[in-house]
Amino acid sequence: MSKIKILHMYADMLDLYGDSGNMEVISYRCKMRGIECCIDKYSVDSEMPDFSSYDLIYIGGGADLEQQHISDDLQKCKDGIESARKNGSFLFLICGGYQLMGKYYRDADGNDIPGLGLFDYYTAAEPNRRKRCIGNIVIRTEFTGKTVDIVGFENHGGQTKDVKTPLGSVLYGHGNCTKSSHEGYFEKNVIATYMHGPCLSKNPEISDYIIEYCVNRNSDTPVKLGKLDDDLELKCRDIMKERLLNK
Ligand code: GLN
Numbered sequence: 001m002s003k004i005k006i007l008h009m010y011a012d013m014l015d016l017y018g019d020s021g022n023m024e025v026i027s028y029r030c031k032m033r034g035i036e037c038c039i040d041k042y043s044v045d046s047e048m049p050d051f052s053s054y055d056l057i058y059i060g061g062g063a064d065l066e067q068q069h070i071s072d073d074l075q076k077c078k079d080g081i082e083s084a085r086k087n088g089s090f091l092f093l094i095c096g097g098y099q100l101m102g103k104y105y106r107d108a109d110g111n112d113i114p115g116l117g118l119f120d121y122y123t124a125a126e127p128n129r130r131k132r133c134i135g136n137i138v139i140r141t142e143f144t145g146k147t148v149d150i151v152g153f154e155n156h157g158g159q160t161k162d163v164k165t166p167l168g169s170v171l172y173g174h175g176n177c178t179k180s181s182h183e184g185y186f187e188k189n190v191i192a193t194y195m196h197g198p199c200l201s202k203n204p205e206i207s208d209y210i211i212e213y214c215v216n217r218n219s220d221t222p223v224k225l226g227k228l229d230d231d232l233e234l235k236c237r238d239i240m241k242e243r244l245l246n247k
Pocket of ligand 1: 061062067155157159
């Protein structure tokens, strides 16, 4: 039986709009295929884990205050997370977690929360607190050569710039900045997005891209995941797409 090991970081602080649900979706989709899925939690002052031993490191979203609360602790994890990414662990990051892997997050008052600087992008909030990117969002992306439209919900003041390889192009909503053409950040073993929802519940292709990567990352004989019945999930997504794109 294959097995994947997940580290869910700061689940008690960074969990907006049901972001923890993403781990339930991954865990369910593994179970349906007979893949063992072990999820460990890490939070402020937990014992320092061996980050590279995890196939997937997951961080959800949180408001400025929560980002400040975890900031010092996150810096202690910098070397571990950086090495894990280099060693091929997958990073899945939502909103506040996405912002903190870049150079910095500057809040509406101009205070900086340092990021881990794993990527070149940086984020600054709109000085006017009322100007936030809030609402449903649809983006178009590609996983292993297949075009996929993803739906989610965004709520951020942060404007993320200098994103070299975005996750997708925006069909509806804002994305990395107000009325941006692009959303998120994407590398082979990194998906970062502003999409809450939780993001994976209506977008099974993202879950399966991550699971397939994790299952195969240390294997000489890569396997393809078996199909699941995603009828309901895809119907939900189609309804949202229809509502948002054809109005
Ligand atoms: N505090 C950040 C912002 O407002 C992140 C919010 C979030 O995670 N939804 O930009």
